[in-house]
Amino acid sequence: MRQIERARRAAEIAEVDALLISPGADLRYLIGYDALLLERLTCLVIPAAVDPFLVVPELELPAAHASLGPVRVEIVAWADTVDPYELIRHRLPGNVGRILVDNHMWAEKVLALQAALPRAHFGPANTILGDLRMRKTAQEIASLRAAGAAIDRVHAEINQWLSPGRTERQVARDIADAMLQSGHARADFVIVGSGPNSASPHHEASDRMIGPGEPVVVDISGTMPDGYRSDSTRTYSIGAPPAEFLAYYEVLLAAQSAQVATAQPGITAGELDAVGRDIITAAGYGPNFLHRTGHGIGLDVHEDPYIVAGSPRILATGMAFSIEPGIYFPGRHGARIEDIVICTDDGVETLNNTPRQLRVL
Known part of the structure; x- marks a missing residue:
């Protein structure tokens, strides 16, 4: 949880409203979860104003629970009939203006997030996470x-x-x-x-x-x-x-x-x-x-x-x-x-x- 808090504080200082992190080294660094990179969305959401949460496909819920261990992050599972991008939009505060996504997030997922959050400005999360991970x-x-x-x-x-x-x-x-x-x-x-x-x-x-x-x-x-x-x-x-x-x-x-x-x-x-x-x-x-x-x-x-x-x-x-x-x-x-x-x-x-x-x- 310490790494998430460091990232959240850094985002707040940089006036970033939320970090969105998909499977990869950034996700493993922040919560220890070596998630599978799938067509279904897995995304750690770190808002500046509310508690972080992890969005996972319902099929990956057991793996997420097993991987997180003592890390206390709310896990939000979604079924195949649910739009996970809309799920994220509804859970984020309504005034989100600046969002950073991890540098290796698939383009199709970035585009879907941009469609769900059309008023937000998107940028690369490495501007924050790169400094922490170095x-x-x-x-x-x-x-x-x-x-x-x-x-x-x-x-x-x-x-x-x-x-x-x-x-x-x-x-x-x-x-x-x-x-x-x-x-x-x-x-x-x-x-x-x-x-x-x-x-x-x-x-x-x-x-x-x-x-x-x-x-x-x-x-x-x-x-x-x-x-x-x-x-x-x-x-x-x-x-x-x-x-x-x-x-x-x-x-x-x-x-x-x-x-x-x-x-x-x-x-x-x-x-x-x-x-x-x-x-x-x-x-x-x-x-x-x-x-x-x-x-x-x-x-x-x-x-x-x-x-x-x-x-x-x-x-x-x-x-x-x-x-x-x-x-x-x-x-x-x-x-x-x-x-x-x-x-x-x-x-x-x-x-x-x-x-x-x-x-x-």
Whole structure:
């Protein structure tokens, strides 16, 4: 209930009349309910002036009761013969003027709410919830530590699966199985990019056979039973890699290490991005660093804050984000190093602690 009250107070300060939250990370953050995303409307309504309530399809009532546990929110079930959008309209105060909906609500539901509340002005709820979710609580930090340790256990055993003569897809399947054994509830993505595929940051594991002397980027992310995410990337080599690869890998390692050492409250996300980007650019690889330095993480694998060039976002204690610079040569090879860190009062706590040096298998 504490998270709902924080959201309600923030909405009141922002002169927002109601927050409307559908299934997803925002709903789980506010009341712990990992609701199914269905064509039938499930919606947490947080008015500024009256108590919050949760609208659920009648079929989902048992799941809602079981999930909420000690959280005290009125549950309003609706049958298939009832219009849930009109139900919400009737329960909201008549003077509702400004409504924020979660950023991932389906368009058909937003449009139906707008039709039911034609006088209200709609906007994205992330303007309020994003700020709340960025600053992790002690409990959330503990959850992220557990996720980091779980993904580290997988990277530590990578030599069991990564070897020449196997396909990327075979290795990815073994890694996904290991993620479940390490404590994850599910594997969200397993990137295994070998040889020229290591130069594609979002490569999908393929039937390409891994060969000797090839770099392999392994970027893996999963969800823990409590909903918090892991995400870590390490680059491996199947035997000795090309000399040019070794040269730029050392630059990448220096850049990532410098960013981790520099990250602290008070600097901007753009300044942190520049620390690594400047090192990579000075070594002649600037155009080969194709993406931002990192992203926030929590109940979503990608969320605020984003560590991107030019961002004025000021980093603060409790923020969790990745630091993952990369260098890529399309058609040849590439490398990336990724750690999740938590901003502390005077620096960061690193949640991924497997070796960052190139591991030759």
